[in-house]
Amino acid sequence: MKRLFSRLIQLAAFFSLAPAAAWAICDVDYVAQPGDTLFSIAETHYGDRERWTLVYYRNQKLLAGATVLPGRKLFIPCITGATAPDATPLRQEKAELTLLTGGGYAPFTGRGLPGQGMVTELVNAALELAPAPVSYSVSWEDDWSKHLFPMLDQKEFDMGFPWLKPDCAAEPDNERCASFHFSDPVMTLPIMLFARADSGFDYREDADVEGKTLCRPAGYFTHDLNRPGRRWLDGGKITLVQPKTPADCFRMVAEGKVDAAAVNLFLGASTIVGEGLRDTVVPLEKPLSEEGLHVVISKRHWRGTTHLYRINAGLQKLRGSGRFEEIMSRHLELFWAQLQ
Template sequence: MLGLLPSVALAICDVEYVAQPGDNLFSIAETHYGDRERWTMIYYRNQDVLAGSSVVPGRKLQIPCVKQASEPDATPLRRRGAEMTLLTGGGYAPFTDRGLPGQGMVTELVNAALELAPSPVSYAINWEDDWSKHLFPMLDQKEFDMGFPWLKPDCAAEPDNERCANFHFSDPVMALPIMLFVRQDNQFAFAEDSDIEGKTLCRPKGYFTHDLNRAGRGWLDDGKITLVQPQSPADCFRMVSERQVDAVAVNLFLGASSIVREGLRDTVLPLEKPLSEEGLHVVISKRHWRGTSHLYRINAGLKKLRHSGRFEDIMSRHLELFWAQLQ
């Protein structure tokens, strides 16, 4: 599991595929790449025609070829003493880290968006590895203009959430599929929300829970599930491997890395249907005097990034690196 297979070299790719009843991204990846783990290539290439993260029969999907890792895009507007300053941190692979190619997939996407934005300005990216300092006090006190990447709470349901009350969020830089990771010998059907009722899920302490309690779901408020919150992802994966919980509910990248790190390749796998989809955003203080113009710039750049095809190119490069490193 979670590795490169020789059959990838013989992939049926750079073709158009019409989704059939019963298809999912895992099965389509198995057919075209010979490797179900390559479903993320199809997911990020076709987000405009997917229903969230589900395949709709009859819709045409582009099947991209797996690209070899290449050098990250140049960043000519990035320099010291710049007009705009951004804040991020390390230790958040594959999204941001100074040791990653392009300093991570989100860093490279933000770079590209700012360069494609209307009336581009010079910018600098600053690093603080203590993430607890980013929102408060650094961004709240406007030590830096914007920060990334941040998950957005359900601000409609929780307007008093400190992130919602104090920060504006950009459009999503990228989407994160939130997966259910289960024992291979204890898979359960997840086609509808009702299939989760009565289950015991594990998600580490301090992680968001709004997707479990959103409108129409209410799993926590209505006591429809049991949520266990140990200290770390490793604790959750140990618990699912020892049958103490039914599933671990975390994002695809964290889950895949944890499976490899904990030696659970032959024990734990993700279910095919994601539990939810969360965005990673750029944030700016609501009290920032240039908040509107900076948000417009990043959002316009993100839109152009997708229309230009560079989004898929950057994601393909980083996804290939991610899966290769796990092997």
């Protein structure tokens, strides 16, 4: 009890801009009850439904996607506010393995972010834990359009991150699928529907979306809208609007011109705050899909299999060590604190 009280005081001081988090009931086990959602559990334990991702990333092996299964014992983590550790000593300027990433992709990558972003820190940790670890470097190119073609395709760098993987089984000719190997997911992204708070839109099953008008910016993936068993686009079951920017989508939601915006949780939350739409546009509780962020390497790279094995083995060990949950929890709290 003393440990819990001390942790609550720490949280109260750290999150002075987020009073609801100060009385968090955390570092405890919770047995899921019928009717529970990640949102309702976060409301109970943190006083803030937006912190549902803390429970999500800590308990992914015990969830069905992002669905809570009654009877499962979930762990509700506390957050200490610790700063990101220095990069592993294996990270050097002149290195055996060269990695490419870019900025402007918060909270995943960014030179000015703690740990240079959650994905960068996860990749650092995975390479440190990989079998037969080698020295590696991380280079930055903020023009993402250059990464896959020509830089990675022409092997100017060995591997790049973080990249979404298309549905390669359904689209084997997709240029990413044809040209690159993908690692196991470094992390998964919940893709959410963001609707007007007063719209009455409730997504519990796919039939609830049929007949709706969804918004997703031009150039973003759409394979989750057309996956087997769904086929919303091919079957004309929904209308998809594709303006230039995420902000355009969220303004259209607020104005009632579309039923919902369909983007990842982090992009949606940031756009709501940036556009001043807090309490006007909200995420629906059931994710539309889950998409992975991956490390990629050219299929023509002579050491592609070796490097891919190294990163995958490191990611597996990372998840088994508890460091994945620690890194994710810290970055998630920083992300939500910044939004508030």
